[in-house]
Amino acid sequence: MAIEVRIPTILRTYTDGQKVVEGKGETLAGLLEDLDGRHPGLRGRLVTEDGGLHRFVNVYVNDEDVRFLGGLETALNDGDSVTVLPAVAGG
């Protein structure tokens, strides 16, 4: 069983327009590596060059913001659901 990943409209250019993709990984970081193989560029929009989660996106595992879990090291299990959303902020 795989992990379902919901992709927001602005990132669907990396998934051929698909709203939901599937991947595998024991952690969020692993899942993003796996996804990047089939959807090149997607990981680069979520992870910064120094390996942190980009502040322009929110990533949720089973509806929990991973910033309040383990960030990119958040453990994943088969059947988990990951949702990516653009963060909305301003000044």
Place this chain on the structure above:
Amino acid sequence: MPGPALTNLKRVLTLPRAMLDAIVAHARRDHPDECCGVVAGRDGTATRMFEMENAERSPTGFTFDSAEWLKVYRDIDDADEELLVVYHSHTMTEAYPSRTDIRWSVNTPGTSWLLVSTREPADEIRSFRIEAGEVSEEEIRVT
């Protein structure tokens, strides 16, 4: 033949009076902190508004609370509606997108950025499109 440049088209944001009043009331209520929220729509017509929590609770910035944003986004998506407007207030400066607003607006392409200024002496409400860092004002038409 290519059409006219998008920036030459006069854009209009149409909002019901009650919704606009509710946005201003939200801005006044949260003053001196910035308020924020969204308006959902269908085929460009406003249907619902959502007052959001400003996770920063700050007079100089706003961030949608991430848990609340997930719920609202899903609600809009499930109803086959679209994100029409992102609104927020400025409490000490004019109702014009800040550099921070312009930087973040890339995350919400195709939406109007509605700003309310709650600084004295009078409320100011203006709406903008921000595309590739370029700000263009649009008319707010009240129905």
